[in-house]
Amino acid sequence: MARTKRRGRRSTTIVGLYLVAPYAVYLAIVYAVPIIQGVRISLLDYVYAAPGASVSQPFIGLKNYREALSDPLLRRSFLNILEFLAINVPLTVALGLTLAAVLARLTRMKTFFRSAFFVPYVTASIAVIGVWYFLFSQSGLINHIWTPNPSWLVNSKLAMVVIALEVTWKQLGFYVLLYLAGVLLIPDSLYEAASIDGAGVVRQFRAITVPAVRNVTVLVTTLALIVGANVFTEPLLLTNGGGPNGASMSPALLIYQKGVEQGQPGVGAAMGILLTLFVLLVAGAGRAVQWAVQRSEDRAGERAGERAAERGGGTVEEVPA
Amino acid sequence: MSRILKRLTTYGFVMLGALASIFPLYYMVVGSFQLRTDSAFSGLIPHPGNLGLANYRDINKAIPLLRALSNSAVFTLGTVVLTIVIGLPAGYALARLRFPGKATVSAGLILVLVLPFQVMMIPLYILVVRDYGLADSYLGMILPFAVNATAVLIFRQFFVSLPDELFDAAHIDGASELRTLILVAAPLTKPAIITASVITFIGPWNEFLWPFLITKKHDMQPLAVALGEYVSNNAAKAANPYGVILAGSCVLAVPVIALFLIAQRHFTSAAPGSGVKE
Incomplete structure (x- = not known):
């Protein structure tokens, strides 16, 4: 065995291979093989056969993809994710960052508040669905506050809204922690300098906190997209199998219905791959928007900086993120 | 003012x-x-x-809670044990050793974290249920969760954060990499193991989709699945459907919340470095 010289991390050693091998095998069996298998199945007329029986599974090209794309429920489910994101992302970013910024300033009861926000995140979806089912039921508490009763869970306009609110509420604590880690890294001196310059709390938040945690925001929106694309239990149980006419149908639920319940694994696998492409597309579009926003912000910051320099004073916008 | x-x-x-x-x-x-x-x-x-315990009696009649809870426990603890046994050495190797294939495994680890599950749902179902014949088994439930990627990442970050001096000392004393892992690094990893275990625990305990796909026998279903099926099939028949569902929800939620609150104070003390004198 190679004796390590001076620093452990600098030398190549075969031991590393032994230590990592079980994990590498696991990744291959549970991830690599199914992904390759998924692409293969999506191109076959795959039929579930009784164990031991051999059935022909002819190659049928892109027929499964054509069938998947012509399914109006697939389009509906993609639109539903976009609706989910339109509610979930702004709420998550706004509430998550504000709560984290405030939490970072607290001197007392920090642990209490952090736990309070995190508890919904560790609670099982099924348990959370149980309460929301109760809260939003026809005679539920929400309908005692909100009149007239819009039949939340069976209303084709509201089914997805309730799901988006439920998931946002459940996940928020996790995002608060991500933001909190980012906010705590911002040096106090930035805020001190800003307040000497006369910037108020809101201005400090916009000029220092928001740009400083930009990377966290990118992470949060990406994770929100993945969570949104994976929603399964809520449409199945909260809105009774995807809502009226697929109003809250999610891609994961549709893949399950096609691939397992209706015995068309080829179409289900094709939908899985289409959904992955869709997620990558939305993530790419999101990055492009973020990049454009950042650029225009930077330009605005430069202009403000120049104007301030002409006046002979510094502004908080000059502070680098 | x-x-x-x-x-x-x-x-x-x-x-x-x-x-x-x-x-x-x-x-x-x-x-x-x-x-x-x-x-x-x-x-x-x-x-x-x-007030009373009637709802708990009713949910226990509909779903034998002890059986469902022990299924959840086997599924969850199996995942936690495998995550530590396989993930901890992998995290150590990825953090501190150089070996062929390291970049590939690192990339795989990150990829797994962002991969949407639906792309795998059908092929994994076919593989586990049809090819491996693991329907209605604990192994089939555990397999996709067996090594939690976030936990591996936590282990890796933890070992990266340990000071080099600690390892140099061990190497100067002539310890091999394996001895260094067992004698120097492992004893320091308690905070990382606690954090990783709690994070890993939450996943399978709360998971619905995968065990729902592969367990059709009621006596093999974890509590989350049994409760989910109860909500969609039988709840309407109960005298007090909401109360019964909420009782099941409490039984499912309380263990994780309790574990989180107990383990929570260990999360912050995950700062290593106590093994090095400045």
């Missing part, structure tokens, strides 16, 4: 957020003990005349 006002607004704001965060869980507990469902405002406060 403005200082106090600022303080008050700050605490008022987080207090409001915390209440919104906790309220549904409080409501879950209160509702689970109500003998008659009271969904009006009066139901927000428990009334002694309307």
Whole structure:
């Protein structure tokens, strides 16, 4: 065995291979093989056969993809994710960052508040669905506050809204922690300098906190997209199998219905791959928007900086993120 | 004056957020003990005349809770043990050793974290249920969760953060990499193991989709699956459907919340470095 010289991390050693091998095998069996298998199945007329029986599974090209794309429920489910994101992302970013910024300033009861926000995140979806089912039921508490009763869970306009609110509420604590880690890294001196310059709390938040945690925001929106694309239990149980006419149908639920319940694994696998492409597309579009926003912000910051320099004073916008 | 006002607004704001965060869980507990469902405002406060364990008795009749809880426990603990046994050495190797294929495994680890599960759902179902014949088995449940990627990442970050001096000392003393891992690094990893275990625990305990796909026998279903099926199939038949569902929800939620609150104070003390004298 190679004796390590001076620093452990600098030398190549075969031991590393032994230590990592079980994990590498696991990744291959549970991830690599199914992904390759998924692409293969999506191109076959795959039929579930009784164990031991051999059935022909002819190659049928892109027929499964054509069938998947012509399914109006697939389009509906993609639109539903976009609706989910339109509610979930702004709420998550706004509430998550504000709560984290405030939490970072607290001197007392920090642990209490952090736990309070995190508890919904560790609670099982099924348990959370149980309460929301109760809260939003026809005679539920929400309908005692909100009149007239819009039949939340069976209303084709509201089914997805309730799901988006439920998931946002459940996940928020996790995002608060991500933001909190980012906010705590911002040096106090930035805020001190800003307040000497006369910037108020809101201005400090916009000029220092928001740009400083930009990377966290990118992470949060990406994770929100993945969570949104994976929603399964809520449409199945909260809105009774995807809502009226697929109003809250999610891609994961549709893949399950096609691939397992209706015995068309080829179409289900094709939908899985289409959904992955869709997620990558939305993530790419999101990055492009973020990049454009950042650029225009930077330009605005430069202009403000120049104007301030002409006046002979510094502004908080000059502070680098 | 403005200082106090600022303080008050700050605490008022987080207090409001915390209440919104906790309220549904409080409501879950209160509702689970109500003998008659009271969904009006009066139901927000428990009334002694309307409290009892009937809902818990009913959910236990519909879903044998002990059986369901032990299925959840085997599924969850199996995942936690495998994550530590396989993930800890992998995290160590990825953090501190150089070996062929390291970049590939590192890339795989990150990829797994962002991969949407649906792309795998059908092929994994076919592989586990049809090819491996693992339907209605603990192994089949555990397999896709066996090594939690976030936990491996936590282990890797932890070993990266350990000071080099610690390892140099061991190497100078002539310890091999394996001995260094077992004698020097492993004893320091307690905080990382606690954090990784809690994070890993949450996943399978709360998971619905995968065990729902592969367990058709009721006596193999974890509690989350059994409760989910109860919600969609049988709840309407119960005398007090909401109360029974909420009782099941409490049984499912309480162990994880308790574990989280107990383990929580260890999370912050995950700072290593106590093994090195400055």
